[in-house]
Amino acid sequence: MKFSDFANILYSILADGKNTDEFTQELFLNIVDYPADVDNKVENRTLPAFKSYFNGTRSIDGIAKDINKYIEPEVFVSYINGLPEGTISNLCNALIAYIPDINLYNTAEVCADMFKKILFNAANIKKNKKTTLIEIESGACALSDIIKQRYGTRLLVESKGLCPNDNCCRPLYINANGQTDMNYEITQINPNLPPDSFANLIALCPDCSKRYLLAKDDEQMNRMEIIKRHLISEAETIEVLANTKVEEGVERVLRKISDTPMMKLIPLSYEPVSLREKILPENRSLYIKAKAYVTEYYPAVHGIFQQLSKERKLRFDPFCMQVKMNYINLRDKGLTQPEIFEALVEWLASNTNDRKDLCEIVISYFIQKCEVFDAITE
Ligand SMILES: [Zn+2]
Structure with a gap:
C-alpha cells in the first residue's frame, strides 16, 4: 500500500475536523520516538509538505530516510488504542480488505506494522529482519524461527495441534520421556501473497510441509487455501460463541x-x-x-x-x-x-x-x- 492510500483511509475515519496537512503531520509524529536531546525531523517539515505526502504528489522517501532510526511502532499502537472503541472498529472494517486477518483486538498493531513497512520500504530498507525468509531448493519459502515465534502458537491453536492437510492428521508435537516438543513447519500457502500475513500461513507437519513446498501446483494450492479458510472460519465460530456462557442449570x-x-x-x-x-x-x-x-x-x-x-x-x-x-x-x-x-x-x-x-x-x-x-x- 502506498502512504497516500494509507493516510486517506485513516483520514476518512480519524480526521476529527483536522485538515489533511495537520492530520498527516499527526500520523508522522505518532510513529516516531525521539529522545529529548535529538532534533525531531518530523517537526522540521512544513504543513504543505505533509499535504503533498497525503495527496501522493510528493514521495515520502526523504522523510522516511530522515526518521527511520527513530521509528517506533509502539507509539503508533498507543495512538490508535487511545481512540474510542467504535472508531477502532471502523478502522478495522476499512482495512479488512487489505489485511484479512485484522480484527478488533489487533487493529492498532496491524496499523502500526503497516505504517512502519510503508516507511521502511520508502527508505529502501529491503525487509524488516523479523520477516526474513529462508529460501529452500524450490524457491518456495519456509519461514524463519522468528515468524514461528510470532504466529506459531496461534497457528497451532487454529489447527488444534493436528496437521490439517488432507489424509494426514498427524500430531504437530512429539511426546518423548514425558516431554513434549513441537514438531511442525509454518508453511506459506501462496508464494505470490505476503509471507508474513496470518491468512497466508498454515502449520503443517514437517513431511506435509516439505512435500507441499517442493511440488505444489495450482490445484494443491487451491486446496490448501480452502483448508486454511475452513480453519479460519472454525476459529471465528468459536469466537462468536465464546462470549455466551450457557445459562445455569x-x-x-x-x-x-x-x-x-x-x-x-x-x-x-x-x-x-x-x-x-x-x-x-x-x-x-x-x-x-x-x-x-x-x-x-x-x-x-x-x-x-x-x-x-x-x-x-x-x-x-x-x-x-x-x-x-x-x-x-x-x-x-x-x-x-x-x-x-x-x-x-x-x-x-x-x-x-x-x-x-x-x-x-x-x-x-x-x-x-x-x-x-x-x-x-x-
Ligand atoms: Zn501432515
Missing part, C-alpha cells in the same frame, strides 16, 4: 435426558413438520439425525425443561434466547445448516463438559421448537 437437563431410560420415552405422536420446513433438502443427513432425535426425545426434553423451570433450577426463556442469538450470529456469518448445528452442539458440550449426543438431542429440540433455522422460503 442446563447441565441438569442433559443429566436428566441421559438418566431417562429408553422405555420411558414417549415418542412424538405427530410428524415433526417444522424440521422438514426448515432443514434444506441438501442437508439430508442432518434432517435424518434431527428427525430421529426429535421423534424420540421431543416430549421428554420438553417435559424436563418445564419441570426444571417450575422448580426454578433453570431459566428457560433466557436459555431459548441464547440458543436463538447464537443461531442468528452463526447464520449471519454465512455458516451452512450442518455447520451451525455442529457449532451449537460444540458450544453446549464444551460449556457443560457433557456428552455430545445429549447436546445434539437438545439442539434438535430447539430446531423443532423453531429457535434454530428459519423456514425455507420458496
